[in-house]
Amino acid sequence: MGELQEKLKLLPDSPGVYIMLDKDGIVIYVGKARVLKNRVRQYFHGSEKPEKVAAMVEHIADFYYIITKTEIDALGLENNLIKKYKPKYNILLKDDKTYPYIKVHTKEEFPRFSITRKIKKKDGKYFGPFMGGIRCKEILDVTSSVYNVRLCDVAIGEKPKKPCLAYHLHRCLAPCAHLCTKEEYAERVKKAVSFLDGNYEEAEKLLREKMMQFAANEDFELAMEYREKLAMLSKLKLRRITSLNRCINADIIALKTNYLYSAVNILITRSGIMQGGSNFALEDASLSEADALTAFIIQYYSAHEIPEEIITAEYCEKELLENFFLEHFDKKVEVVFAKQGVRRQLLEMAERNAEDYLSKSIDKIKHKDDMTKNACARLKEILGLKRYPKRMECYDISNISGVDKVGSMVVFSDGEPDKMSYRRFKIKTVEGANDFASLQEVLKRRLSKLGTAEEARFPKPDLIIIDGGKGQLSSVEEIFEEMNVTDIDLISLAKQEEEVFTPYRSDSVRIDHRDYVLKMLQRIRDEAHRFAITYFRSLHSKRNLASVLAEIEGVGKKKQIALMEKFGTIDKIMHAGIEDLTQAEGIGEELAKRIKTYFEEKL
Known part of the structure; x- marks a missing residue:
């Protein structure tokens, strides 16, 4: 504590960010301050503190700070450092629950409308988020039914294309077929944007007219469809806060x-x-x-x-x-x-x-x-790890008879998945089905990032977990020795008996099946297996697809790639119509018929 008191005396009056470390050198908290000297000293004064703050202060072994020009700069830096270090005592928001938006691609000559869950700054106009029983797809369906704007991503060029089904169903003006002018389409887009902005009156009137028209023609199925669209609009109108300005978001x-x-x-x-x-x-x-x-x-x-x-x-x-x-x-x-x-x-x-x-x-x-942080702390005690396993990486290998060999790396931070840090490896140097050699290749490639400029993207793990038994563990130990890695803990988890193996014990460690520590290890091991299997299936499917397409006359490598990019799987190509097949680059009508005939006759 004496060293900390000396550092506290040297704190500047500047704005900046302070970083708290525990005895293992792990970042446990990041904060920003208008005046670093005043803010950081507050943690160490004897005044009463909130319970969570008091618990954190007990674990502070050291701190350092970064001076910034302004408090605004400090706020931005604080956010970036929290994302980087994921400190135990900071707010950490997960991005896994994102609601859908409707995006108008305003940068396109004939803007299309689509559903997205990711917002890109200054890239189109977004409406939403849609939540609480309102389905984004239904809103988009009304938009195309009433205003005939396009929902497809077909490129519009100088050469007109054949109008698709949406045009014949009066759901699109078919700008790709040059059946409307730029001005006519722009007017429809303007009205559609107004509708998405909450002006439902015109859409409601047009939907009601169409419903009555279908009912008069005794086309009751379509009339009911339009009645459901009107009901959805009514639900939206009920959500309007009458005394709140319509222009306010x-x-x-x-x-x-x-x-x-x-x-x-x-x-x-x-x-x-x-x-x-x-x-x-x-x-x-x-x-x-x-x-x-x-x-x-x-x-x-x-x-x-x-x-x-x-x-x-x-x-x-x-x-x-x-x-x-x-x-x-x-x-x-x-x-x-x-x-x-x-x-x-x-x-x-x-x-x-x-x-x-x-x-x-x-x-x-x-x-x-x-199940997470406390399990990590207990894992350190049970296995006698060098440090608290904040960042854990787990590795698995997947292949069938040595074909399409892949490796996976999944990352848990404080016992929770950090999916943005997951990585996949295509095995390059190993012949046949050799999981030990494949693991060695993957770990060698991973550990080679340490001590380089890439370590910022691939931080050093505290613990590496191998999916397997003593044999898999030994093969990775060889790589640790070869690369002189001494400051990362290493274990393996064998599936059959759920035994944990470590380099320092000849016998396995058996953890109670009810213990949250074992449950956490099982979660990361199963996640590594899932991630490896998913990647393997993806590669295997593409390789099989390429070999089937190669048998069709006129489908060379470029056309195979075009079909794979467009459809992705054999099943989708098999069920595609001739018109759909021609949407792939380089596939004309004659070749599309040949592909269709091949699948009808051979498969």
Whole structure:
């Protein structure tokens, strides 16, 4: 503690980011400060601290800091370092639950409309997110039925194409067939965008007219289809918040905490319509609710659409956030402190949701901790590991009779999957079915990244787990010795008896089947196996597809690649029509007929 006290005296008055380390040198917390000296010293003063902060301070063995020009720069750097290190005591949002949006590809000459779950800044116009019982596909279906905009990704060139079924069903103006002018199509796009903006009256009128027309012609099936579309529009209209400006796109964010765990509720409104909401359970060692809320907002909007307004509590760092969004995203966002009216009512609703979710989530969070972080700490004790296994990598090999050999690497951070860090390996140097040699190749390629410029992308693991028994473990030990790797722990998990093997014991370690430690090891092992099998099947399917296509006269290597890129599997090519086949590059009508005939006669 004496060394820490000396470092505290040397802290500067500048803005910046501070990084807390435990005794193993692992980053356990990252924070930002307007004045580094004042903020960092708060952790070590004798004043009473929130329970989570006190627990973190007990584990701080060292810290360092990075000075930034402004607090806004510190906020951006803090977010990047949290993503990089995934510290135990920071808010860590998972991106696995993303809602769909409708994207208008405005950069195209004839903009198409599509469904996406990823937002790219300054790349088209997005509407959504769609949640809470409203299906994005149904909205898109109404858009094409009423306004005849295109949903396909067919390239539109100088040469007109043959109109597809959508044109004959009056769901597209067929700009690809040059059956409408650019101005006519632009007018339809303008109306479709207005509809997606929440102006449903024209669409409702046109749908009702079509429904009555089909009913009069006794085409009752189509009439019922249009009745269902009208019902869906009615459901959307019921979500309109009448006293909220239609032009406002706002997110309402509320945080509730018991100073050990926290919950955040977000309500999303677009064009005055309540789209739905999301809840997040958090663990965080921030010194204040303002810090926790700011950290959440920055992380959340690095992966979600940024609204024009954020309605939240008065303790939010308004000016800092507004400047951050303007500087980093070139987006003017107004942070609103709701004191009265409809905005206040919406914030109170979000606060009630957050409080309710917190009260119901505490047991779940504790159970999750037992299965993840606490299991990691216990694994260190049971196996006598050198350090807490924050980053674990597990490896598996997959092949059939030595064909299409692949390896997988999956990564768990603090006991949870870090899917962005997963990697796949195509085995290059091993002949035949030799899992030991294949593992050695994969580990040699992986470990060669250490100590190079690529280590930033492939951080050093604390523990490597091999799917297999003593033999697989020994083969990887040879690579460790060859490459002089001494600071990474190594174990293997054998499936049949669920035995754990380590390099330092001749006998296996048997962990109780009810123990969360074994369950965590099984999760990472099974995930590595799944990831390897998925990659193997993908390669094997493509190789088989290429060999079948090679038998068809006129289908050379380039055309095989074009068909594979377009359809992906034999099954899809077999069931494709002649017109569909001609959509692949280089496939004319005659060759498409030959391919169709081949599959009808031979398969």
